[in-house]
Amino acid sequence: MLLEFGSGCQLQFAAGVFMTRPFDLGCSIGLNRSRIKIAAKLKDMAQTATFATSKNRSGDRLDIRVETVTKLFRTPSEGTICALEGVSLDIPNGEFITVVGPSGCGKSTLLKLIAGLSAPSSGRIFFQDEEVRGLNTKVGYVPQESKLFPWLTVEANVGFGLSSRRYSREARERQISHFINLAGLAGFEKYYPAQLSGGMSKRASIIRALAYEPAAILMDEPFGPLDAQTRMVLQDELLKIWEQKRQTIIFITHDLVEAVALADRVVVMTHRPGKIRDILQVTMTRPRNIFEIHRQEGFDETYAKLWNIFRHELKIGAR
Amino acid sequence: MSKPASQDSTVVTSGEEAVRNRTAPIVSARTLGVVAIRIGVIGGFLLLWQIASGRWIEAFLISSPSRIFTSLIAGFQSGDLLQHSWVTFLEIAIGFPLGAVVGIGLGYWFGRSRILAEIFEPIIIALNGIPRTALAPLFIVWLGIGIWSKVGVVYLLTFFLNFFNTYTGMRQMDQEYIDLARLMGVKGWRLTFRVIFPAISPYMFTGIRTSIPFSVIGAIVGEFIAATEGIGFFIRLSAGIFRTADVFVGIIILMCMVIIMDQIAGIIEKRVLRWQTQTEHVRIQA
Numbered sequence: 001m002l003l004e005f006g007s008g009c010q011l012q013f014a015a016g017v018f019m020t021r022p023f024d025l026g027c028s029i030g031l032n033r034s035r036i037k038i039a040a041k042l043k044d045m046a047q048t049a050t051f052a053t054s055k056n057r058s059g060d061r062l063d064i065r066v067e068t069v070t071k072l073f074r075t076p077s078e079g080t081i082c083a084l085e086g087v088s089l090d091i092p093n094g095e096f097i098t099v100v101g102p103s104g105c106g107k108s109t110l111l112k113l114i115a116g117l118s119a120p121s122s123g124r125i126f127f128q129d130e131e132v133r134g135l136n137t138k139v140g141y142v143p144q145e146s147k148l149f150p151w152l153t154v155e156a157n158v159g160f161g162l163s164s165r166r167y168s169r170e171a172r173e174r175q176i177s178h179f180i181n182l183a184g185l186a187g188f189e190k191y192y193p194a195q196l197s198g199g200m201s202k203r204a205s206i207i208r209a210l211a212y213e214p215a216a217i218l219m220d221e222p223f224g225p226l227d228a229q230t231r232m233v234l235q236d237e238l239l240k241i242w243e244q245k246r247q248t249i250i251f252i253t254h255d256l257v258e259a260v261a262l263a264d265r266v267v268v269m270t271h272r273p274g275k276i277r278d279i280l281q282v283t284m285t286r287p288r289n290i291f292e293i294h295r296q297e298g299f300d301e302t303y304a305k306l307w308n309i310f311r312h313e314l315k316i317g318a319r
Numbered sequence: 320m321s322k323p324a325s326q327d328s329t330v331v332t333s334g335e336e337a338v339r340n341r342t343a344p345i346v347s348a349r350t351l352g353v354v355a356i357r358i359g360v361i362g363g364f365l366l367l368w369q370i371a372s373g374r375w376i377e378a379f380l381i382s383s384p385s386r387i388f389t390s391l392i393a394g395f396q397s398g399d400l401l402q403h404s405w406v407t408f409l410e411i412a413i414g415f416p417l418g419a420v421v422g423i424g425l426g427y428w429f430g431r432s433r434i435l436a437e438i439f440e441p442i443i444i445a446l447n448g449i450p451r452t453a454l455a456p457l458f459i460v461w462l463g464i465g466i467w468s469k470v471g472v473v474y475l476l477t478f479f480l481n482f483f484n485t486y487t488g489m490r491q492m493d494q495e496y497i498d499l500a501r502l503m504g505v506k507g508w509r510l511t512f513r514v515i516f517p518a519i520s521p522y523m524f525t526g527i528r529t530s531i532p533f534s535v536i537g538a539i540v541g542e543f544i545a546a547t548e549g550i551g552f553f554i555r556l557s558a559g560i561f562r563t564a565d566v567f568v569g570i571i572i573l574m575c576m577v578i579i580m581d582q583i584a585g586i587i588e589k590r591v592l593r594w595q596t597q598t599e600h601v602r603i604q605a
Contacts, residue, residue, distance in 0.1 A: 115498075115502060117498050117502075135501055135502065136502075137501075137502060137503070137504045139502065140502070140503075141498070141499060141502050143495055143499065147493070147495050147496065147499060149496060149500075149514065149517070149518075150594055150595070151517035151518070151520070151594045152517075152594070153594075160500070160503055160505070161503035161504065163505075192593075192594040193594075194594065194595065212503060212504075
């Protein structure tokens with residue numbers, strides 16, 4: 001650990017371009033050998049560094065760490081069900097990660113565990129270096145259906161998470177109107193959820209989770225029930241909002257195009273018991289054009305890879 | 320950031336229309352017609368009653384609208400009727416809120432605690448199986464023939480209806496609302512009052528509104544059994560001496576009580592539940 005940090009400092013000193021990002025141990029040992037080697041290594045690292053940032057456009061530390069987590073459920077009809085088995089996943093700060101997998105593979109369970117709504121049967125989950133025990137109020141949660149509180153207006157729904165935190169009245173109102181404008185809901189502040197269309201309540205549901213600025217946002221197939229057009233519009237909006245703040249997002253979906261289009265990395269899960277089958281790196285640049293995502297470089301290739309894996313999974317699921 | 324998709328805005332306009340329709344007073348020809356026919360039916364019935372009385376059916380059996388009206392005026396003028404009404408009102412005014420609050424509170428509590436529900440649910444269902452008015456004589460034995468025994472009966476009838484409705488509401492409640500609220504850092508009494516109660520409020524109001532007529536029934540049954548005053552006592556006394564008109568006077572007063580209480584509850588309900596989609600929903604009283 002110490003060594004890593006030391007090397008980071010040296011690096012900064014040697015080639016001011018680099019930020020405080022600690023590099024791997026191998027590099028730092030190389031650094032200590034000779035000046036010539038340093039130069040050579042530096043070139044190497046320059047590549048590694050750019051690669052790393054393009055990989056996860058990340059901040060400096062892990063936000064979420066899932067450590068060999070297993071989750072068992074006891075059901076009255078089928079006995080014990082293994083929803084997740086030995087799932088490990090590291091998510092750096094600011095990464096947009098999508099999770100795909102056949103239905104019933106424990107995707108939602110994974111989110112519930114990270115949110116601390118239920119506890120893993122074995123294994124551990126860390127959120128910003130702290131183990132998740134009990135409710136994790138640092139995450140925002142966007143459920144499958146909008147689940148706006150029907151007894152509150154759009155405005156009150158968006159501000160719901162703000163009231164209990166340390167926001168002054170002014171800051172609160174500013175925050176609410178900022179997000180309402182961002183989501184194109186201006187003019188509908190006083191509407192009740194029952195008066196909104198599907199797309200609008202979805203928007204409201206998302207900004208409700210964003211408004212109180214949680215460190216990470218968990219989204220459980222948020223665009224699932226929407227029609228294709230609304231869906232694309234919302235994907236586009238989500239990316240634009242996200243580009244501004246760059247929270248960590250875990251986004252569950254069953255739509256492969258959506259998974260590739262949004263993500264930095266795509267996690268593919270297997271059928272029950274849910275395991276991580278593969279993690280794909282999406283190399284497309286940002287900002288992305290959702291409406292013509294097929295034309296973007298890197299999309300086809302990643303999609304083909306993903307489909308290949310998924311096809312295999314489907315066969316298993318169908319048997 | 321971007322405008323709502325076009326298909327969104329179409330839905331929204333219909334939403335706006337819904338709002339307008341709800342707030343604007345609708346006095347259409349149709350509504351007028353409905354009211355006119357309603358008045359016609361009531362008037363026709365009263366007229367028929369007036370004619371039948373003394374001609375086709377003995378007057379002391381069915382009295383007549385005109386006699387009932389004079390009795391009503393006379394009753395109030397002597398102050399007798401006012402006293403009886405006041406006593407009955409008092410019994411309901413004490414027993415009903417008490418039963419509603421305790422019923423809602425306990426329903427909420429049982430809905431929260433799984434262990435409580437597991438232990439007591441069968442017992443409460445069994446208790447609910449008892450025709451509760453059959454317990455009224457016991458209340459007279461326990462609490463005497465004053466107003467408190469009637470308050471007890473009113474309480475009993477109100478309590479169970481409110482308890483069951485609230486409890487059902489708690490059982491039907493969407494776990495996801497609670498999870499979401501807790502993730503957003505809301506807990507304790509704020510969770511109760513900002514999330515749980517609003518979520519179950521439709522059930523609470525069903526309980527309250529269905530228990531209104533029952534609270535009146537409770538008071539009257541109690542007064543039938545043993546009392547020295549109250550509308551129930553007045554009805555029984557009048558029937559005993561064949562003053563049929565006075566019986567009807569008592570019934571009319573009870574009817575008015577139920578209607579007024581229901582109207583008040585209806586107004587409150589409409590305010591509290593204004594977030595619900597305001598389709599023409601079923602009401603107990605028109």
